[in-house]
Amino acid sequence: MLALMRFLIGLILVALLVWHFWPEPEPMAVEDTFIGDQVKVLKKAEGFEQSHLDAVKAQQDRMEKQLDPTQDD
Numbered sequence: 001m002l003a004l005m006r007f008l009i010g011l012i013l014v015a016l017l018v019w020h021f022w023p024e025p026e027p028m029a030v031e032d033t034f035i036g037d038q039v040k041v042l043k044k045a046e047g048f049e050q051s052h053l054d055a056v057k058a059q060q061d062r063m064e065k066q067l068d069p070t071q072d073d
Contacts, residue, residue, distance in 0.1 A: 030039050
């Protein structure tokens, strides 16, 4: 009976050590999960939004330059 308890305690200790030192798997990229398609669409929309904001800013700069030709950039 004592030998069985020693064996079980040793087995538990070995299992805990293996669990502690086992490397964690790398997290999956979001695009590879079940919501990957929605994330791709969202990133495309963010790119469109940024290009739109850049175009609006450029248009605003051109308009300000037309109103005040002495303004330097």
